[in-house]
Amino acid sequence: MSTTINKKITFIYIALFLCGSLLSKAQSSTLDAYIQEAFSNNNGLKQQQLQWQKSLFALKEARSLFYPNVSVLGSYNKADGGRTIDLPIGDLFNPVYSTLNQITASNSFPTLKNESILLNPDNFYDAKFRTVLPLVDAEIYYNKKIKKVMISQQQAAVNVYKRELVKEVKYAYYQYYQASKAIDIYNNSLQLVTENIRVNESLLRNGVRNSTALTRAETEKQKINASITESENNKKNAQAYFNFLLNKPLTEAVAIDTDAVAQLPNVVEENTLDVTQREELLQLKDATAIYALNTKLKKAYMVPKLNTSLDLGSQGFNWQYNNKTQYYFWGVNLQWDLFAAGRNNYKIKQAGIDQAGSIIAYDDAEKSFMLQLTQALNNYNSALANYKSAEEQLQLATKYYSDQLKVYKEGQLLYIELIDALNQLTGAKLQESITLANVHIAAAAIERNKASYPINNK
Numbered sequence: 001m002s003t004t005i006n007k008k009i010t011f012i013y014i015a016l017f018l019c020g021s022l023l024s025k026a027q028s029s030t031l032d033a034y035i036q037e038a039f040s041n042n043n044g045l046k047q048q049q050l051q052w053q054k055s056l057f058a059l060k061e062a063r064s065l066f067y068p069n070v071s072v073l074g075s076y077n078k079a080d081g082g083r084t085i086d087l088p089i090g091d092l093f094n095p096v097y098s099t100l101n102q103i104t105a106s107n108s109f110p111t112l113k114n115e116s117i118l119l120n121p122d123n124f125y126d127a128k129f130r131t132v133l134p135l136v137d138a139e140i141y142y143n144k145k146i147k148k149v150m151i152s153q154q155q156a157a158v159n160v161y162k163r164e165l166v167k168e169v170k171y172a173y174y175q176y177y178q179a180s181k182a183i184d185i186y187n188n189s190l191q192l193v194t195e196n197i198r199v200n201e202s203l204l205r206n207g208v209r210n211s212t213a214l215t216r217a218e219t220e221k222q223k224i225n226a227s228i229t230e231s232e233n234n235k236k237n238a239q240a241y242f243n244f245l246l247n248k249p250l251t252e253a254v255a256i257d258t259d260a261v262a263q264l265p266n267v268v269e270e271n272t273l274d275v276t277q278r279e280e281l282l283q284l285k286d287a288t289a290i291y292a293l294n295t296k297l298k299k300a301y302m303v304p305k306l307n308t309s310l311d312l313g314s315q316g317f318n319w320q321y322n323n324k325t326q327y328y329f330w331g332v333n334l335q336w337d338l339f340a341a342g343r344n345n346y347k348i349k350q351a352g353i354d355q356a357g358s359i360i361a362y363d364d365a366e367k368s369f370m371l372q373l374t375q376a377l378n379n380y381n382s383a384l385a386n387y388k389s390a391e392e393q394l395q396l397a398t399k400y401y402s403d404q405l406k407v408y409k410e411g412q413l414l415y416i417e418l419i420d421a422l423n424q425l426t427g428a429k430l431q432e433s434i435t436l437a438n439v440h441i442a443a444a445a446i447e448r449n450k451a452s453y454p455i456n457n458k
Contacts (some may be wrong), residue, residue: 029256034246038169039456045165048158055147055154060156062144066134073313074127079120087115121317128313128329135307135332138300146272146293153286156279162455163279163448165245170444172242174437177256179235181433188230193221199417213415220419261436264387265443267380275369277451284362291355298348304336373449380442387435390428397421397428436442 039045090112097109134140240250275281295447309331316325335346406423407413447453 009274030255030260031170034173034242035166035169038113038165038246039162042165042245043247045158045161048154048161052151052154052158054436055151058142062140062147065137065140065143067129068133071127071130071132072126073130076125077121077123079122079124081118083119085117085119086292087117087448121349123318123319124315124317125319126313126315128311130309130311132307132309134305136303137305137307138303138306139297140295142297142300146290146297149286149289149293151289156282156286159279159455160283163451163453166453166455167444167448169242169245171441172238172245173254173256174261174440174444175236175389176235176242176254177261178434178437179231179238179260180256181437182231182430183228183235185426185429185433186224186231188429189422190224192219192422193224196415196418197221216415216419217446221424257260261440266383267377267443267446273370273373273377274450275366275373278449279370279451280365280369281362284358284365285328288355288358288362291351291358292455295351295355298344298351301337301340301344304334306334308332369449373446376442376445376449380439380446383435383438383442387432387439390432390435394425394428394432397425401425 037165091114093112095112100109101107148425197214197217200217204211204214239252239254242254243250243252311327311329313327313329314321315327316322401421403416404413408415408418
């Protein structure tokens with residue numbers, strides 16, 4: 001019998017746990033939906049994503065350098081004057097031709113003139129297709145590898161912006177909740193003061209009380225109205241900033257899931273001081289990898305560059321095109337830098353220093369993030385303690401005001417003492433709502449420092 005009861009109790013606990021989990025997920029869906037909306041609409045994030053897309057095209061550009069490059073080249077020249085080559089054809093052949101005409105008794109051999117040939121080509125064209133293909137080029141190889149790492153680095157930058165956006169959205173959301181809650185609390189206090197004014201006016205008319213209590217109530221009403229005005233201004237500012245993050249009209253209404261806010265965030269203490277998931281560290285790792293590849297790139301001057309080229313074209317005078325004007329020109333080109341007065345070695349050393357600096361920067365950033373996370377945890381614990389204290393103070397202030405109100409209605413308490421009890425109750429309510437929101441804000445700071453919020457990398 002006891003076994004059956006234990007099974008039922010176990011089943012009930014499991015059911016309650018599952019219901020609680022589903023309720024928690026449902027309650028957090030409002031804020032998560034806003035965060036996803038920010039991921040879709042925030043202009044700053046769109047700019048980061050455009051930079052990521054740009055890095056993708058940069059990689060494709062680097063890969064294209066391995067393929068042949070085909071170009072169309074053409075030129076046309078019209079010339080007159082300048083240097084010439086003088087050919088004394090007449091002086092060489094005319095005496096011979098004259099003798100031959102005498103021997104043959106004919107004019108079969110004409111008289112020739114000396115020629116002067118212009119070196120600059122006149123009415124000359126040259127049109128061709130040129131294909132160039134790199135065969136050995138270490139710079140192209142390392143350039144492609146660097147561009148590939150830069151994609152990962154830019155993706156990390158996008159994720160960093162996303163995490164900052166999540167934090168800012170949560171901050172604005174809870175600040176809006178704080179201001180809205182403050183307005184509700186002040187309005188409730190205003191109703192109580194207004195009722196007290198009505199009662200005191202009635203007592204004053206009947207000669208039971210003097211005007212002192214009424215004057216104090218009127219003063220308290222003005223103070224509350226001023227506090228409401230200030231809270232409404234804070235609410236508008238938080239609303240405007242929240243909608244700005246979501247790229248929406250600044251005055252659009254913000255839905256607050258009060259049930260979800262009422263639940264304390266679950267901060268897992270296990271492996272709390274873990275910052276290895278932060279994308280900033282991944283960026284620094286990628287930077288170190290890029291500097292290492294850049295060092296190899298600078299050393300690549302020792303590897304000769306080899307490429308081949310082929311020209312297919314036509315060249316001639318007076319726009320003639322035939323089998324005599326057509327031509328091809330193929331060749332292999334070698335470039336091997338042997339001496340540059342140490343310039344390449346200096347570049348290698350500079351790249352090595354950059355690489356060493358990035359390693360130091362990684363270590364410093366990791367320690368800095370650990371410090372930030374430690375401070376965030378301390379702030380959370382402090383905020384949680386303040387909230388629990390505020391809860392107790394609210395319970396005490398509520399009971400105290402209830403007791404004082406009973407005594408006041410019996411005519412055994414000064415109105416100024418009742419107002420003091422009301423102020424304590426109002427302050428306790430405000431403190432409870434503020435500290436609750438601060439707990440959520442502190443939890444969001446831990447979430448940001450641990451990079452634990454699930455983000456979509458697509």
